[in-house]
Amino acid sequence: MDNKPFSTVEGKGFLQLMKEVCPLYKVPCRETIKNRIDEKYEAMSDLFKTYIKNADNYCITYDIWTETMQTKSFVGITIHFLDKSQLLSGTLGVFELTEHHTSLYITEKLTDIFSEWNISIEKVSAVITDNDSTVMKVNRDMFGEKKIIPCFAHTINLVVTKSIDDANNCTELISKVRDIVKYIKKSVNASDELWKRQMETGSKGQVKKIILDVRTRWNSCLYMLERFLELVSIVGAILLTRPEAPPMVSSSELECVKEMVGLLRPFEKVTKEISGDSYVTVSKVIPLISCVRDAVENMKPRNEIIVQFKNEIKKQLARRFDNIEHSAILAISTTLDPRFKFMQVFGHTPLLRTFSVEEKLINKINK
Structure with a gap:
């Protein structure tokens, strides 16, 4: 259950614990535990095969x-x-x-x-x-x-990463933030100062660490930028006292980061919504794409860099999702889902624009 290695049952600490809890119990060796788990797996897999056969x-x-x-x-x-x-x-x-x-x-x-x-x-x-x-x-x-x-989540990942790559100025800005984050994470003194300054400002119990993004997870880039914005005043003060540190972002670049985060947040909400494993998600794909498009369209960035980023996002959404309603599985699932019989709200954007969307889906299915 805890994904521990079989050797746990032979560890000195575990054996001492069991001796205190149940002195007369003889703890099985790792081979015995392994064999019991294998037997349990065989029994459970045979049962599951029956479920599959009857489905x-x-x-x-x-x-x-x-x-x-x-x-x-x-x-x-x-x-x-x-x-x-x-x-x-x-x-x-x-x-x-x-x-x-x-x-x-x-x-x-x-x-x-x-x-x-x-x-x-x-x-x-x-x-x-x-x-x-x-x-x-x-x-x-x-x-x-x-x-x-x-995979919808994988396609969303491609939309965001490709948009960032194609918007050159955004890539440079993210790289600048990433260099700052890497510097603080690698420097023990800078990390300690980040912790101390948060404690001094009354953040006891809520001290936050800087976050470094991972290329294969686009939302880690969002988390990195969000945390950077939260700690930007402290990070700026730390960099000013260190000549070897990378340059701090300017005030205009900081505004770009804020607007970039605003554009990325709808994709984060959609990714979390589609990642459920205890409820049906396939019927949500078309409505969620409608939500994302509306959210992106309604944003009015002031900086030219973010305007370019927004245009790249719209281009990628069109490339990868323009024909999404032509998928029979997705269209039928959405049309038949009772959750969409009445309007639901995702933030301030309707999950389905109007009943005409359902009509459009039905017409396409009929065709």
Whole structure:
């Protein structure tokens, strides 16, 4: 349950704890614990295979990644289906890939895994993956074009990262903030001073650390900028006393950062909304895109740099989502979702603009 290694049961501290709690109990060795877990897994997996076999349809998601420390590649697969009216989800496993990631090899690997879990390709109603070209070819070959749903969160990530990359001035500004963050994180003295100055200003119990972004997670860039804005006065004071520190952002650049954060926040809300695992999310894709477009359109940045950034975002949204209502799965899911029978509000933007959107979806479905 806590994802501890098997060797925990042989640790001196754990054995001492068990001796105090239950002196007469003999703690099993790591091999015994491992065998018991394997037996439990076999029993649970057999039960889950029965659920899968009895399901009328299911949705498959999978992703491929490389573990950089050991340079090993893996594919992780999950399955989602209804048992009567209850939504069930399960991780089929994480499997190592030992050959070059060709579409043929990935198809063979998935076929073997599906066979092991009694998964019928005909019962797969949808498959969700990232937008990688090789993965998309696998999806088309195995499931057919109409069953493919590109991962919405991954596509949103591409919209934001590509917009930042194409807006050169924004990239430079983010790099400037990133250099400052890196400097403070690497400097023990600067980090200590950041902590002390927060304590002096009455932030006891609420001392905050600077955040460094991660390239593959666009929202980490937002978190970095938001935290930088929160601590900007203290960070500026720290940099002024250190000649070797990177240059501080100017007041006009600071205004750009604030406006940039305002443009990115709607994407963060959408990413969190679509990341639920205990409720249906596919029907929210079209309404959420409508929300994002409205939110971006309603923002009126004053700085030319952010105006360019806004235009890049609009361009990427159009490129990746202009035909989203043509997806039968998404359109039907949204139209039939009872949550959208009445208007709901996402911030100040209607989740569906008007009933005419539903009419439009129905017309497209009929066509």
